[in-house]
Amino acid sequence: MPLATKRASVWPVVAVLALGVALPFLLSGGFQLRIAMLIWIFAILSMGFNLLYGYTGQISMGQQGFYAVGAYAFALLQIKLGLSPVLAFAGAVAICAVLGLIVAYPLLRLRTHYLAMATLGFGLILNGVANRWIDFTGGTAGLTVPPLTWGGEALGRTGIYYVVLAIAGVVFLLHDFIARSHVGRALQAIRDDETAAAALGVPVRRYKLRIFVLAAAIAAVAGCCFSVVSLRVDPSLGEFHILVSMLTIAVVGGLGTRFGPLIGAAIVTILPQLLLQFGAAETLIYGAFIVLFLLFIPHGLAGLVENVRWTRKSAAPARTAATNVLEVKG
């Protein structure tokens, strides 16, 4: 292949999505299908986080807030305004995008842990609102989300799975397109050195703003999907454990990689189910697993896969945010 046209292929993404289409025929029982849906939902959420932190280096600890706002907006637009699920979905995503813009405009002047703390504060505010504005949000009890219907009938579990898969597929393709395009490289340049990126003509602030808004919108998409699957939204969606899950997915899957969010989401969703048999030791084993990952596979599983390819063929190991931290600053 000529040097100039050598680019990463989209076919692995298509293959994964094809596997997703076949999954309901391979799984036995509704519980497994629900796990599969949760994997896609966490993959969506983590793809936004990956674009924001993994590719652009902007650490936001308020993504769970956008996730919760998306879920609540999806429910409330249907309950209070009587909108159809499609319009409620579009409205919820738009609301989060605007909210993301409002938050990003002042906060993106901050960097590193200052940005992390400021966005964490935003997440805590939203969680407080969800808990205490009882008339609007239902308080700790939350809200019941109307089920998706098709031809007047409530959609079955398999139908809901394909709705979630279709949405996840669109987000996955968008995430992959950005990662492989000149925009993705520009984002990585911002992550590595903002001044050098600016010197090459990358409009740093504009890109940071856009990617923050996009990540907020993607979190809203994940929140809507969760509402559709669980038929319930409550303040736990905006709590710290969602952020911890995202960070764990990033560690396990690999930050700044094309497939890290999906691989990480699959492991972080399935592993706790497998560890249930260990009873009280479950948390201990899960924690040890994460520590071992950090010690031995710091670039995540997606990074590991790319490194294997590197040792066989080329001199370019996986380029991840972790690589950057380890080698540029080290």
Added chain:
Amino acid sequence: MLSIENLTAGYNGSEALHQVSVRIEPGTIVSVVGANGAGKSTLVNAISRLVTTPSGKMTFEGRDIMALKPASVVELGIVQVPEGRKLFAPLTVMENLRLGFHRLAGRSGSDKVFKDRLDYVLGLFPKLKERADQRSGTMSGGEQQMLAVGRALMADPKLLMLDEPSLGLAPMVVDQIFDILKMLREDGLTILLVEQHAEEALKLADYGYIMAVGKVRAEGTGPALSKDPALHHSYLGKPGETAA
């Protein structure tokens, strides 16, 4: 092509350039030399709009660039090779070159333009082709400098600014870089070269400026400045020495 008049510039309120005036004519190499702290890098960063410029005037091809953002300056065709190269170490050589093409990416017919620019750059630096898939952070200093120049050339600049391209490189590699600059001038490119290696930079230049403590202290044709012992003694050290 580029005209700077009475420019002041600085960082966080402290002034590093004081009333500096510089002119660059098309198709020439202009060298700005001086010791550490002379304000050379600040001048380059001021042109790139990476530092604040409280007063003065800068025009490029007749257009005022004082109010532009860094990306808009690059859009006009002013591209710099930063001091210390500032490659994106985790990215491969090819990805760094693609980033250099950011100015032209997304335009109609950009694939063809990209291929042409890539052929041109790899023609100048054949080693980059061999290292296309190698992470840039793992290359030698000389190779990294070649990549930094190649990355800037991918943008098809009208004015190429190089900030200390010889920094930390062996003399033989510096000679190679300077030979490339001569070839680029023959191709019609306008170059602003900022250097501590005063003698070599002035010999190469059509016109030169000597800076000290944020001000232009002398200017003239490159060869004339390089042969002026008084200037060397006052601002750059003895002839033949590199300014410290």
